[in-house]
């Protein structure tokens with residue numbers, strides 16, 4: 449939970465006609481100046497969260513506060529909030545300057561001040577020389593920048609961005625991610641961005657909200673989300689994770705000992721809440737935290753390699769443990785390239801010092 453709160457959603461639900469649940473009692477606090485991402489699969493409620501915050505949708509129940517003020521009933525234009533839409537929603541019959549200055553005109557900002565603010569906003573997004581261009585003359589990336597300039601020019605307290613980069617090709621997209629981050633920190637503005645791309649969320653956010661079926665699964669920093677996913681859903685959504693069913697068999701000081709079939713797993717006791725109820729738990733083990741060796745050793749179990757895929761610095765192997773459980777193992781290329789082939793039997797163990805976690809359902 450942030451110390452200072454700019455935006456607060458309090459038990460916000462949105463039920464659409466026909467009973468479709470868009471949001472299910474969502475609680476969220478956003479700190480001033482942070483870059484927060486809403487991440488989740490299609491249909492999980494990301495856009496609906498932005499639309500209720502901007503005032504384009506009225507929550508079925510719950511309240512929304514900005515700077516401690518209840519804004520639930522305010523019209524969109526009366527909220528100090530701006531939105532960059534997924535399709536940019538530029539006005540095709542207006543040039544770049546007119547598009548960017550539109551909100552200032554509505555607010556009756558004098559012409560000279562408008563010109564200055566429009567020029568500044570366009571400079572901030574690196575599009576100063578296109579001030580008189582027609583929208584139709586612009587590339588996708590340039591349109592994206594115009595939409596950004598139009599959204600920041602009125603200096604909203606909070607900027608909402610709905611999949612702002614999804615229409616760009618991979619290379620431009622990666623570049624624009626860094627640009628967005630730079631823009632957000634130089635403005636000191638609060639950004640709430642929707643994305644379904646975990647790499648994008650991990651690379652530019654201060655915190656990430658993982659959503660599933662209108663609810664929040666976990667809110668955490670990128671590193672914490674990667675290292676300590678709370679649920680199976682989050683573990684499956686962020687990076688690649690082996691989900692191994694295991695039982696607690698003992699505890700040595702700070703180490704919890706589990707067995708997944710014949711595969712011993714060690715977990716840190718202070719990071720993982722456990723109940724020694726004898727039931728199977730799901731343990732998340734990253735591919736880089738499994739080691740495959742050609743010969744058997746202490747704490748290894750045999751597995752059959754089903755595929756070996758080139759991944760740059762590492763090779764990713766899909767294998768099946770003798771227990772039948774499928775596992776994914778990342779090995780450094782030097783170690784693996786000559787040693788392993790499809791059909792080989794290898795011996796798998798957990799890497800000492802691995803960061804494995806107990807996952808909730």
Ligand SMILES: Nc1ncnc2c1ncn2[C@@H]1O[C@H](COP(=O)(O)OP(=O)(O)O)[C@@H](O)[C@H]1O
Pocket residue numbers: 464465468469470488489490491492493494495496497
């Ligand atoms: N105007 C609407 N009318 C009916 N159902 C809607 C409407 N907008 C969104 N939904 C439904 O609400 C759920 C959440 O949608 P949305 O917030 O757009 O998801 P996301 O942006 O995460 O893909 C989906 O099941 C979607 O079909």
Ligand SMILES: [Mg+2]
Pocket residue numbers: 494495496642
């Ligand atoms: Mg959406």
